[in-house]
Amino acid sequence: MSDGLEGIVPCMHVWYLNHYAGGPGIGKFMRAYHLGCAWVAAGHETTVFVAQYHHQLESHAGLEPENTINGVRYVALPARQYEGNGVGRLLNMADYCFSALRLAWRRDIDPPDVVIVSSPHPFAVVPAWWLARRHRAKLVFEIRDIWPLSVVEINGTSAWHPFVIVCGMVERFAYRVSDLVGSLLAGAHEHIQTMVQTPPSFVYVPNGTNTGKFVGSKPTSTFGAEAFSKIEAWRREGRLIVIHPGAQGAPNALDRLLNAISFLKEQGVSEELGVMLVGEGRETSKLKAFADERALDNVVFCPTVPYEEAVWLIRHSDVGYAGARDTPSVYRYGISFNKIMDFMQAALPIILPINASYNPVSEAQCGVVTGSDRARDIADAILSLKALTPAQRAEMGERGRRYAAKIHDYDRIASNYIEAIERA
Structure with missing residues (x-):
């Protein structure tokens, strides 16, 4: 006998790791915020993990340890300040990844049902994989830019640069261990198929809009x-x-x-x-x-x-x-x-x-x-x-x-x- 619950998706706790996440009063890249608001409205608990300092923030003072905006919980992970694209930025990436690893021992955040890791660089997939395994959660690797391909082709970095080689290794690791790959690029699955023999499931999740819901504000600055x-x-x-x-x-x-x-x-x-x-x-x-x-x-x-x-x-x-x-x-x-x-x-x-x-x-x-x-x-x-x-x-x-x-x-x-x- 039907219990009337067919087709209802059970509520989940989504951990969304996005090094450069933005939101109102945080930064201009609003993807994490808009996705989070939609998930919260659908009954899914959403926690966004962002670097305490990164170059896309509105304020150079960094972020408070925690903040909740329209139901979306933001947790700022310790990561040093930096300028430019030099060693400081690489160390900031490393800080974010090590801080993410320490989430495994926090008791003030409900455990996840799914861990989504979204960042231009692929390194955060390593702590995300560990967190997903520890909590028996699904792992989703979200591709925004294809690294190291973009680094080599757009920035002109040598394919034999140590940074590029490590990126490639981490990228292949991500495709092997993920339950799902989501990408902002509609054709990313074609690239994935050239990288691993057994590609994971794929879903196209483009950048979006909130048509009619956000019209900006007359400049006062x-x-x-x-x-x-x-x-x-x-x-x-x-x-x-x-x-x-x-x-x-x-x-x-x-x-x-x-x-x-x-x-x-x-x-x-x-x-x-x-x-x-x-x-x-x-x-x-x-x-x-x-x-x-x-x-x-x-x-x-x-x-x-x-x-x-x-x-x-x-x-x-x-x-x-x-x-x-x-x-x-x-x-x-x-x-x-x-x-x-x-x-x-x-x-x-x-x-x-x-x-x-x-x-x-x-x-x-x-x-x-x-x-x-x-x-x-x-x-x-x-x-x-x-x-x-x-x-x-x-x-x-x-x-x-x-x-x-x-x-x-x-x-x-x-x-x-x-x-x-x-x-x-």
């Missing part, structure tokens, strides 16, 4: 207010406003964008464009020097602002630039740019200057995929969007918003994730 004032001035002048929020490093291809703007200046259209670069990084000083050298007066640099303010600036722009180096060997497995989700949520047409498989811009037909990161191709993409009427650009952006609401809603992603964990 000094830098944010100045940037918004400039955008308003550009809008009064009838300019097409192109925005890039986020890191300004070599992988973001902002030098290509500035070269494209320089080319367009030579064509006499610079007065019809405004370019807002929000964020900072290792290339910022070089980019500013180039803009000064070429007298690119229509390019404005805005230092990092709170995520809510960045969303507001995006919503008041016309085109989003999803900058990246064109590295087909990496992007053949898909892309997972947070900024693309932000652009889609804001119904902004997108320029994607790479050749990438499984990319949502092409699937949603909500922008221009150039197929390369050549400055001339980026310039042509800008001109093609500029040639559209505001209504045509609005419809293009709306296609992206509808696509994100259907495919990339975090409630849906979180539900699919739990179902895959149950099946694993």
Whole structure:
């Protein structure tokens, strides 16, 4: 006889290890928070383990040991402060992993039913595996970037570098011991099949949006207010406003964008464009020097602002630039740019200057995929969007918003994730 409970997924305690996790008042990468909120709403207890110090935090003062935001419990694991990408950052990674190991002896946190480890670097999978074994829990390895492939292809690091070799060993270990691999890259399973003879179960869990639930807030910080004032001035002048929020490093291809703007200046259209670069990084000083050298007066640099303010600036722009180096060997497995989700949520047409498989811009037909990161191709993409009427650009952006609401809603992603964990 039926007891009426068929199809009901039992509630679980999810341990989510994410070195660089963000959330309201914590940091801009909100994936852990949005997934956690959806799981909590579905009745699953969720604890996020984040490094006490990391370079994506809103505050340089670090995090309090514990915090609960809308039901999602955050536990900050001791990890030293650092700057840049040198030895200090490597030691911070090691600190996080050793701190995670010590979770096995904590009695103030309920034991997990599943341990999900999500980080650009794969090293945290080792303590996650130990924790899962100790608590007889399932282990999920979540791929955000394929290391060491991304390190070699995008950063140009030698394949024989000791760091790369160790990454490769840990990556293979992760595929062998995991009950499930979840990835933000739709084609990551193709890569996994080349790495191990018996691949684990796989589920596609992309970056997402909360369409209609998060609209940002009008900037009140000094830098944010100045940037918004400039955008308003550009809008009064009838300019097409192109925005890039986020890191300004070599992988973001902002030098290509500035070269494209320089080319367009030579064509006499610079007065019809405004370019807002929000964020900072290792290339910022070089980019500013180039803009000064070429007298690119229509390019404005805005230092990092709170995520809510960045969303507001995006919503008041016309085109989003999803900058990246064109590295087909990496992007053949898909892309997972947070900024693309932000652009889609804001119904902004997108320029994607790479050749990438499984990319949502092409699937949603909500922008221009150039197929390369050549400055001339980026310039042509800008001109093609500029040639559209505001209504045509609005419809293009709306296609992206509808696509994100259907495919990339975090409630849906979180539900699919739990179902895959149950099946694993």
